[in-house]
Amino acid sequence: MRGCESPRLELQASRVWLFLALALLILGGAQPAFCWNLKEAAEPYRGATIRTIGEALPPLEALDKLKERFTRETGIEVIIEQYAHEEAVDKVMLDLNSRTGRYDFIIQPHRELGRFVENNHVIPITRFTDDAKLNNPDFQPEKELYNNLWKEISWYNDRPYGYPFSAITMFLWYRADLVNDPKEREGFKASYGYDLKQPENWDEYKDMAAWFTRPDKGFFGTAIQGKRHVALWYEWLNFLYSFGGDVLEAARGYEYGPIIVNSPEAIASLDYYKNLVQYSPSDTMNYDWDGVMAAMQQARIFQCIMWNDATYAVEDPKQSTVAGKMGFGMVPQGKGGKTGQVEGWSYLIPATSKNKEAAFLFIQWALQYDQQLFQQLNGGASPRPDVYANPEVQKLAYTKAAMETNAAARPKATFPESPQMTDILVLALSDALSGQKSSKEALDWAAVEIHKLLGDKAPLKYPVE
Secondary structure (H helix, E strand, O other), X not given: OHHHOOOOOOHHHHXXXXXXXXXXXXXXXXXXXXXXXXXXXXXXXXXXXXXXXXXXXXXXXXXXXXXXXXXXXXXXEEEEEEXXXXXXXXXXXXXXXXXXXXXXXXXXXXXXXXXXXXXXXXXXXXXXXXXXXXXXXXXXXHHHOOHHHHHHHOEEOOEXXXXXOOOEXXXXXXXXXXXXXXXXXXXXXXXXXXXXXXXXXXXXXXXHHHHOOEHHHOEEOOOOOOXXXXXXXXXXXXHHHHOOOOOXXXXXXOOOOOEOOOOHHHHHXXXXXXXXXXXXXXXXXXXXXXXXXXXXXXXXXXXXEEEHHHHXXXXXXXXXXXXXXXXXXXXXXXXXXOOEEXXXXXXXXXOOOOOHHHHHHXXXXXXXXXXXXXXXXXXXXXXXXXXHOOHHHHOOOOHHHHHHHHHHEEXXXXXXXXXXXXXXXXHHHHHHHOOOOOHHHHHHHHHHHHHHHHHHHOOEOOOOO
16 A cells, blocks of 8 residues: 555665654654554454456446456455446346345445435445544545546535445547548548547538448448436437437536426437437347447447447447447537536445455555556556556547547436336337427427426426427
8 A cells, every 4th residue: 555655665764763753652652643444444354355346338247357366455255247238237136125134335327325324225435434443544446536526426415425436427429430431431421511520519420321221231230228217318319418408407417406308409310319220230120229339340330329338349349340440530520519428337335235344445546546557457447547548548449539528428317216217218218219209399299298296306397289
């Protein structure tokens, strides 16, 4: 630990410090400074086994590769269960509601935080940070983490309940090799009157989606995550924010506010989003994020909006035919300007955990720079800005897009009803994409249902016809 390393002093300086230390002990009864050490802090828990659960994506896979280092240093075994997004959430809710205590700490999406807190399922992290035997003074989250991210995904009502596991958001993926292809550039400019490049606004995105849609060759300009699944809601939020809309009018994720999901901006964003279906593969209505990622890995699409924690997989030549051919950038701009979504999974400790202290030691250890750098280089999405500044991380093709999007990202709801609100919006979006309702009809319906769910805490701002 940095605070416990012995300084290399010259002999004369050593004698001065020794004299001063002795003087303080004799004259003031001073005690030697407490020096925190992980091995010593973990000694009471040596031999314990701690278990966690999270989403099976590169960040968690990277953490799984790291855990043996912690075990060697502390004697604490770590078991990491990895599941698909919804299964990881469902298994945690089952464990928390049944109070079986299977998991010593959990890694969960922040939209779940409100109901965890209100149901007393998780405990504040201050229980551990206030304990000098457990809290490493060298880890200073207020200085070392993205503070806006930490406050949005791991705090509730101005109280910290955990730390960010990942700083994830969505940004543009596109085929840079095709953008730079002379024939494609010549043909595109002749058709649209401007140079083929990374699309910076939604008009350009649509032009390029149209240009590259070639069904006879099995290639398409884009792909949307049209399945009735939480992926649909997440993807549409990029369009909603960029068009200048939102779901609620609220400054923080745990705050309520007027319902604006059926605003003119929101309706325009859904109209545009629906229009992209014609430039997508015929089975795009069955795609979630895995389906779109596979389509890109298989070189079947030109561009898409995708998660940064999946970017490692599209750049891995063992998994992807387009590795090294990709470009990445912020979501195209609309009326809302440069934007993204604050999203992430948090480390949280359940009230039913049987090894709370050992779990906290692991979480604290995992967030230190060396571990975060390893994770980032192996598919992580670190919540530490200093990791992104590392020269090796800067070489990654997607680092700039991740940093810029994190800086502009907007929060989303974390209050207890947020999972139900998400379900309402998934249904509304699915009805709009399938043609059962117009964009306005679908979002008006969603606004009414959200108002029923939240009551007076969320009045309707726009009239519903």
